[in-house]
Amino acid sequence: MNRLEIIECPECKTVQEARPEHTALFVDYSHDCTGCGYMIMESEWSALTDEELLEDIERSLFQAVNMKPLGDVYAYAFSKLKKESGKVLAPV
Numbered sequence: 001m002n003r004l005e006i007i008e009c010p011e012c013k014t015v016q017e018a019r020p021e022h023t024a025l026f027v028d029y030s031h032d033c034t035g036c037g038y039m040i041m042e043s044e045w046s047a048l049t050d051e052e053l054l055e056d057i058e059r060s061l062f063q064a065v066n067m068k069p070l071g072d073v074y075a076y077a078f079s080k081l082k083k084e085s086g087k088v089l090a091p092v
Helices: 050-065 070-085
Strands: 005-008 015-018
Touching: none
Parallel strands: none
Antiparallel strands: 005 015
């Protein structure tokens, strides 16, 4: 079974999906980076944890909108909704 993993390129830091290739003798952990074409070898293969992946998503969104970290954005949005609606709102 080929499990999909999320890895980061050691050269350009692009986060991407990669699938280890299971052969008859071993599992091949090599992947061509989709960002820069660098050949990621087994010794460089490092699957991201859920926490690291969420941090990367937050960092990307922060850079994209050039705003405060998302926690502050959520807090601002909820406070604004609360004022406008007059209801107590809680994040899901």
